[in-house]
Amino acid sequence: MNDDSLQPFPHGWDALQDHAFLVALRRQMLKFATLQLGDRHQAEDAVQEALAGALKNAASFGGQAALKTWVLAILKNKIADILRHNRRMVDASQLLNEAEEEEDFRDLFDRKGFWEADEHPKRWGDPVESFRQQQFWAVFEACLERLPAQQGRVFMMREVIELDTDEICDAVGIRASNLFVMLHRARLRLRECLEDRWFAKEAS
């Protein structure tokens, strides 16, 4: 046996030996999956499967970043599958109630439906420039978590998992018009939250 066969990694790094990395990766995946599935057990199963699948091929990854990209892609697909096939997960009647519930946007708009003076959407910096900042993602997650649960979930299905409108309606059992209402509300709230907590501060 020569040295090469003992050391499958070009950089000498072995995912299976790097405990701190695995623990951290698993925790991050779980957080991601739980947010989107709204069910801890389903999330754990998805994470487990995604990790197992990726680690079987761990030897073909040259480093943490490559493995992580791969494993998150697998996880996203698993979550999309679960969302597609698990119609019971979201109770349609509950969703509709939430959509029809008179959500109060009077803090954002005046009586005639125009932006309140201090709620005028402002100019933002290029969001991509914030991507490297860990704090930005913490703010984004905090804003997502503040949304009403079902609103947050359909928003994530649409924008993070990138399911199309039909797939979401099908999975959740609502009509497109309801979905549009929920997405609009989610976007109003998310936009406001990101502006207040990040982009306005960045500009000042």
Add this chain to the structure above:
Amino acid sequence: MMLNCFEASRLLSEAQERPLILRERVTLGIHLSWCSGCRNFRRHMHALRTISRGYGQRRDTDDERVGKR
């Protein structure tokens, strides 16, 4: 028909989901021509999509400081 900002924001959100019909495009266009808040809102709709996709594809370790390479 004149749109208010709430309705304009709804159309701007829906434009992310479906093509707007002519009448919607026209009324929205008129509203945007004088409303800078809604013009910013339109940019934010694209930004939200970019951010969400970035979040889904993010690969930098977030809250854990591990494995400094």
